[in-house]
Amino acid sequence: MVVSPSPISERNIGDWLRLPPAGLQLLIETLAENHRVVGPQVADGAVVYRDLRGIAELPVGWLDEQDGGRYRLHQDPTAGFFDHVVGPHSLKNFLFPARETVASFVRTDGEWVQQTHAPEDRPLAVIGVRACDMAALRIQDKVFLGSGHVDPGYQARRQRLFTVAVNCRRAAATCFCHSMACGPAVEPGFDLALTERDGWFACQIGSPAGHALIQRLATADAGIVSCTVEEVDAAKQVSIDLEASMHARQPEAGAPRPRSLDTHGIRDLLYAQMEHPRWEEVATRCLSCTNCTLVCPTCFCSSVTEVADLSGDHVERERHWASCFTLDHARMHGGSVRSSTASRYRQWVTHKLAGWIDQFDSSGCTGCGRCITWCPVGIDLTEEVAALRHSDPP
Amino acid sequence: MISPVAQATDPWRSHPARIVRIAEEIGGVRSYDLVLDNTAVRAAYRFVPGQFNMLYLPGIGEAAISISSSMATPDLLTHTVRSVGNVTAALARAKVGDPVLIRGPFGNPWPVDRLADRDVVIVAGGLGLASQRSLIDALARHATACRSTAVIHGAKRPADLLFQSEYAAWKAAGIDMHPIVDVGEGGWSGPVGLVTKLLDTLPLDPQSTTLLCCGPDRMMTAVAEKAFARGVPADEVYLSLERNMSCAVAHCGLCQFGPLFVCRDGPVFSFDRIAQFLAVPQC
Numbered sequence: 001m002v003v004s005p006s007p008i009s010e011r012n013i014g015d016w017l018r019l020p021p022a023g024l025q026l027l028i029e030t031l032a033e034n035h036r037v038v039g040p041q042v043a044d045g046a047v048v049y050r051d052l053r054g055i056a057e058l059p060v061g062w063l064d065e066q067d068g069g070r071y072r073l074h075q076d077p078t079a080g081f082f083d084h085v086v087g088p089h090s091l092k093n094f095l096f097p098a099r100e101t102v103a104s105f106v107r108t109d110g111e112w113v114q115q116t117h118a119p120e121d122r123p124l125a126v127i128g129v130r131a132c133d134m135a136a137l138r139i140q141d142k143v144f145l146g147s148g149h150v151d152p153g154y155q156a157r158r159q160r161l162f163t164v165a166v167n168c169r170r171a172a173a174t175c176f177c178h179s180m181a182c183g184p185a186v187e188p189g190f191d192l193a194l195t196e197r198d199g200w201f202a203c204q205i206g207s208p209a210g211h212a213l214i215q216r217l218a219t220a221d222a223g224i225v226s227c228t229v230e231e232v233d234a235a236k237q238v239s240i241d242l243e244a245s246m247h248a249r250q251p252e253a254g255a256p257r258p259r260s261l262d263t264h265g266i267r268d269l270l271y272a273q274m275e276h277p278r279w280e281e282v283a284t285r286c287l288s289c290t291n292c293t294l295v296c297p298t299c300f301c302s303s304v305t306e307v308a309d310l311s312g313d314h315v316e317r318e319r320h321w322a323s324c325f326t327l328d329h330a331r332m333h334g335g336s337v338r339s340s341t342a343s344r345y346r347q348w349v350t351h352k353l354a355g356w357i358d359q360f361d362s363s364g365c366t367g368c369g370r371c372i373t374w375c376p377v378g379i380d381l382t383e384e385v386a387a388l389r390h391s392d393p394p
Numbered sequence: 395m396i397s398p399v400a401q402a403t404d405p406w407r408s409h410p411a412r413i414v415r416i417a418e419e420i421g422g423v424r425s426y427d428l429v430l431d432n433t434a435v436r437a438a439y440r441f442v443p444g445q446f447n448m449l450y451l452p453g454i455g456e457a458a459i460s461i462s463s464s465m466a467t468p469d470l471l472t473h474t475v476r477s478v479g480n481v482t483a484a485l486a487r488a489k490v491g492d493p494v495l496i497r498g499p500f501g502n503p504w505p506v507d508r509l510a511d512r513d514v515v516i517v518a519g520g521l522g523l524a525s526q527r528s529l530i531d532a533l534a535r536h537a538t539a540c541r542s543t544a545v546i547h548g549a550k551r552p553a554d555l556l557f558q559s560e561y562a563a564w565k566a567a568g569i570d571m572h573p574i575v576d577v578g579e580g581g582w583s584g585p586v587g588l589v590t591k592l593l594d595t596l597p598l599d600p601q602s603t604t605l606l607c608c609g610p611d612r613m614m615t616a617v618a619e620k621a622f623a624r625g626v627p628a629d630e631v632y633l634s635l636e637r638n639m640s641c642a643v644a645h646c647g648l649c650q651f652g653p654l655f656v657c658r659d660g661p662v663f664s665f666d667r668i669a670q671f672l673a674v675p676q677c
């Protein structure tokens with residue numbers, strides 16, 4: 001049965017709309033009136049988040065091929081706006097920026113007075129957030145908002161964040177969100193979620209802010225109408241089919257190995273294997289370069305450095321990303337607690353996949369695969385965990 | 395737009411304080427008595443022995459330092475500091491009247507409220523005694539009705555024993571003092587060796603003993619082993635760990651020890667909670 005489209009002004013949270021590309025263009029322009037809008041764009045050989053003015057800048061027709069230590073883009077005439085998957089950037093780059101002043105002080109007449117910064121004037125809107133990165137956002141929320149103390153900068157940016165999520169139609173070989181229960185379907189928490197169809201987007205409203213934006217677009221002639229029941233079902237089927245295909249993937253000769261991770265009892269497994277020789281073996285390959293921690297959308301370690309002007313009377317406390325792969329991370333009087341690469345790789349993996357469960361009641365891994373792709377030597381945590389699982393404790 | 399900080403909940407908010415007294419302790423170690431400038435902040439400030447402050451010198455940096463003064467006088471906060479690096483060396487150059495900024499107090503304290511009717515054995519290696527001084531003070535003032543208190547304090551040389559001028563008062567309050575040194579020079583007539591040596595012979599009832607230890611990791615592990623050998627259960631042995639930390643509010647991740655944040659879940663842990671990770675080298 002075909003239901004005639006009702007006017008979208010009657011639509012509610014949870015409803016689906018037909019959004020033509022022109023509607024997405026208008027959506028971006030409308031958001032830009034009071035947001036900084038960023039979205040995926042091809043730059044320097046990768047899809048990265050950049051300030052986005054319109055749909056012409058989106059990576060339409062580009063596909064990424066990802067494998068351990070390998071990322072390649074190529075053009076494909078059948079590829080849509082969002083058939084690439086995750087690049088090196090995630091929401092972390094914006095909500096928990098690599099460098100940020102957390103406090104500043106001015107000295108007048110020998111007295112230090114702490115200053116405060118008004119939050120950035122423009123809230124952020126991000127187009128194209130995948131399920132794994134929405135999951136990473138929920139995980140970082142627990143770190144910066146839910147652990148007893150609130151990080152004011154993160155909170156200010158997070159509260160005003162607008163997300164236009166995207167349900168993936170395709171997964172890279174490095175993607176294993178299906179193993180981590182983090183995708184490929186976007187979970188509630190988005191403002192709007194897009195599923196790309198043939199020449200249009202099925203757009204689901206996820207929040208009051210998303211609803212308000214759609215209401216504004218409805219008054220313009222952007223060709224936005226309600227989806228039919230069949231269109232909604234077909235859009236939902238995209239994620240269901242992709243998830244089924246990810247579970248069914250098999251290694252093929254000459255193609256990157258499709259990743260998955262057996263998470264059964266993983267916390268106890270890793271704690272039981274703390275002195276396994278495999279950690280030493282990884283350490284012969286790992287460069288301690290920190291790439292994995294920098295691209296990981298959930299890694300949250302940081303340290304603070306003092307930045308003073310020449311007079312010494314103006315001091316900023318600058319927080320920057322830290323990595324458990326550096327000696328400085330666990331440096332104390334008397335040396336670093338984790339002086340070997342083996343202990344540092346172990347720290348990363350056991351924190352991500354075991355300690356995180358104790359700390360935040362969820363894994364620290366979303367299965368986005370970035371750490372595999374961007375490791376210069378292709379170290380793959382799914383492979384390392386499998387090796388630990390399939391050998392006896394030492 | 396920049397205006398004075400209004401948000402009291404900002405974990406990066408530091409409170410200005412002033413050095414009102416400096417005491418030379420042992421070589422390279424000084425105690426700084428700090429008083430918070432703001433009367434409301436000072437009146438609201440409360441700590442429990444074992445907790446620490448982040449002492450901040452703008453432009454130089456911040457360091458985690460235990461509060462070593464009495465809980466009874468929370469408006470005067472003593473910090474006993476060894477000069478080892480950037481911030482602590484700058485403190486060593488500071489004078490009475492100089493400003494120091496404070497964030498705190500932070501951390502899980504010594505189990506003060508679990509010491510009633512217990513035989514308390516405090517074991518301190520070197521500067522570890524700083525984190526226990528306010529605890530000893532509380533026990534000396536009978537703030538908790540423990541059954542007995544013994545303090546074993548180990549140092550390299552007799553001159554490195556910390557807070558010696560207070561031993562007489564602690565003894566007078568009924569505290570059993572057991573200093574021990576590695577090198578018995580300068581007419582030292584007390585015991586020579588490691589703190590574990592005294593634990594071998596200290597009369598104790600394992601069922602009623604609670605042992606509280608602060609010092610280097612290796613020393614604390616050895617002390618705990620010795621306590622277990624004497625029959626003290628693992629959940630009656632408490633250790634105070636030291637790790638690198640930047641934020642003190644479980645955000646920066648630097649202090650992680652297994653799944654624990656030393657700043658928030660520690661620095662004081664019962665042994666059974668951390669045994670699994672203490673056993674792993676470079677954990």
Ligand SMILES: Cc1cc2nc3c(=O)[nH]c(=O)nc-3n(C[C@H](O)[C@H](O)[C@H](O)COP(=O)(O)OP(=O)(O)OC[C@H]3O[C@@H](n4cnc5c(N)ncnc54)[C@H](O)[C@@H]3O)c2cc1C
Pocket residue numbers: 331332333334335446455456457458459460461473474475476477478479480481482483521524525635636637638639661
């Ligand atoms: C909960 C807690 C309580 C504490 N309580 C006390 C206390 O009561 N008293 C006390 O004195 N201390 C205490 N500490 C230890 C104290 O926090 C540290 O000694 C202090 O942070 C050192 O800071 P700093 O800036 O002086 O040294 P830093 O400059 O940070 O140096 C620390 C050490 O690392 C070395 N180092 C630094 N950077 C490098 C590098 N790039 N390469 C090689 N080596 C390097 C330095 O030589 C030095 O040995 C406590 C720590 C914790 C966690």
Ligand code: SF4
Pocket residue numbers: 292295296297298299352364365366367368369370371372381
């Ligand atoms: S550990 Fe790797 S796969 Fe997991 S969330 Fe981090 S970058 Fe993605």
Ligand code: SF4
Pocket residue numbers: 285286287288289290291292293325371374375376377378379
């Ligand atoms: S695992 Fe790879 S990306 Fe991570 S530190 Fe080692 S070499 Fe670098």
